Amino acid sequence: MKLLAPVALLSTLCLTACGKPPARAIVLTPDPAKLTMCPRTYPTPPKLPPLMQFTLPDGREVVLLDTVLERDGLTASYVIAGRGAWQACKSPVEYVEDWTASVQHPAPSN
Numbered sequence: 001m002k003l004l005a006p007v008a009l010l011s012t013l014c015l016t017a018c019g020k021p022p023a024r025a026i027v028l029t030p031d032p033a034k035l036t037m038c039p040r041t042y043p044t045p046p047k048l049p050p051l052m053q054f055t056l057p058d059g060r061e062v063v064l065l066d067t068v069l070e071r072d073g074l075t076a077s078y079v080i081a082g083r084g085a086w087q088a089c090k091s092p093v094e095y096v097e098d099w100t101a102s103v104q105h106p107a108p109s110n
Contacts, residue, residue, distance in 0.1 A: 038086075038089035038090065038092075038093050039085055039086050039089065041086075042082050042086050043078070043081065043082050043085065043086065045078055046074045046075075046077075046078050048071045048074055048075070049067055049070055049071060050067075051063045051067060051068075051071070052064070052067065
């Protein structure tokens, strides 16, 4: 019984050593072809409906709630679309540009 344990251990080690070569680390960066499609500037803001104020009989100045909600909806859509189209793409673009520059021109070591 004691003889079986070392034999099983050695056969397991030998069998796992055969087969695939060891995996190598490969540096992956975002695809440069896809990065060229990223916008470099933030999208232009939408045209908002004007806030038309009117005065109530008691003297208070108010704006219609529908106008405020429409402006808020347009602003929120603009921010979300801009964040998705620009900021989510801007970070990988800057990373690849910085990484490529550091590989091509490494900083001097002291």
